[in-house]
Amino acid sequence: MIIAEQKPMETIEEFIKDYKKVLFLGCAGCVTVCLAGGEKETDLLATSLRMKRELEGNPLETVTYTATRQCDPEYVDGIANYVEDVDCVVSLACGVGVQFVAEKYRNKIVFPALNTKFAGGTVEHGVWEERCGLCGDCILHKTGGICPIIRCSKSILNGPCGGSQDGVCEISKDVPCAWHLIVEHMKELGRLDMLMEVQPPKDWSTSRDGGPRKVVREDVKIDE
Amino acid sequence: MGDFEPKIVAFCCHYCAYSAADLAGSMRLQYSDNIRIVEMPCSGKTDQHVLLRAFEEGADGVYVAGCMEGDCHFLKGNFRGKKRVKQLKNILDQIGLGADRVEFYNLSAAMGPRFKEIADEFTERIRNLGPSPLNKSVKSSKGGDVA
Numbered sequence: 568m569i570i571a572e573q574k575p576m577e578t579i580e581e582f583i584k585d586y587k588k589v590l591f592l593g594c595a596g597c598v599t600v601c602l603a604g605g606e607k608e609t610d611l612l613a614t615s616l617r618m619k620r621e622l623e624g625n626p627l628e629t630v631t632y633t634a635t636r637q638c639d640p641e642y643v644d645g646i647a648n649y650v651e652d653v654d655c656v657v658s659l660a661c662g663v664g665v666q667f668v669a670e671k672y673r674n675k676i677v678f679p680a681l682n683t684k685f686a687g688g689t690v691e692h693g694v695w696e697e698r699c700g701l702c703g704d705c706i707l708h709k710t711g712g713i714c715p716i717i718r719c720s721k722s723i724l725n726g727p728c729g730g731s732q733d734g735v736c737e738i739s740k741d742v743p744c745a746w747h748l749i750v751e752h753m754k755e756l757g758r759l760d761m762l763m764e765v766q767p768p769k770d771w772s773t774s775r776d777g778g779p780r781k782v783v784r785e786d787v788k789i790d791e
Numbered sequence: 792m793g794d795f796e797p798k799i800v801a802f803c804c805h806y807c808a809y810s811a812a813d814l815a816g817s818m819r820l821q822y823s824d825n826i827r828i829v830e831m832p833c834s835g836k837t838d839q840h841v842l843l844r845a846f847e848e849g850a851d852g853v854y855v856a857g858c859m860e861g862d863c864h865f866l867k868g869n870f871r872g873k874k875r876v877k878q879l880k881n882i883l884d885q886i887g888l889g890a891d892r893v894e895f896y897n898l899s900a901a902m903g904p905r906f907k908e909i910a911d912e913f914t915e916r917i918r919n920l921g922p923s924p925l926n927k928s929v930k931s932s933k934g935g936d937v938a
Contacts, residue, residue: 611839611840615843615885615886619885619887622924
């Protein structure tokens, strides 16, 4: 999922200081799971800011709603009645959701309440780790299901490097060496031979090259 | 400020503080009548938003009372409640209400006198802090229906 975390309250307050009625729009997708922008977080943020503004003598009227997903047009279309009624929108979705809402409701300014961090997962309750570099050319089958692109600090394809010490990366004692993990796992699988093959330089054209990427499935497209 | 009587909401765990309140009553202990008790199934049910709403609805102080550490009926609920109250203190500081208006206490069902002590102690604390700066009728808006 996409992992995000909330911006400081003061930042969000600064965004909306000139607005009287604000829609706080949560998202029931990834940001609910990573506890950054779900129904609870949306209500908490709206209430906190409402109280703060009340204390500052600049009352704020809040509307809260949590869309099923802000990255799907049909759910974004469904919030029209909330959006038309407010001065601006604070979206607690990832950057994708913010853009979909801003694109749909062009007459309303949309503020991001979150900083979108990375694609990752939950390693324990309250801890999320980056696991995918979204490079567009997955090689996890060659590396025992451990991504060297994002989990190796150098993103090297033929590791480990000289900075690997006792299974730890040289950048920090808290960062395990991805290539150490890969070697250990391949050993467990009995497939160390797979690591003997030298990997050529990566073709990055599937990644941040040539502007925004697009996936098209002709078979599921609905032609009007 | 001399005649200020604080409104306090006490969120009490069913297994300890709520029973301790019952015991305090049976023991005929006189404690501050400023507290309104809300029974919870466990202090682990603590929801920061609900506590915040209590302030918005006019409470001057809010506390959560859970079991002694290690005695939680649900094993870890009181630790979770405590962490959430700690985080709420940060939020209250940011809002400008002040962290001292919210607190977490540990006690057991057998501690009727301690329940009285907590009620009196917290009431005195809030009395010294004075009325919540929010304590006027706050017009809160209704959120949309969440699908």
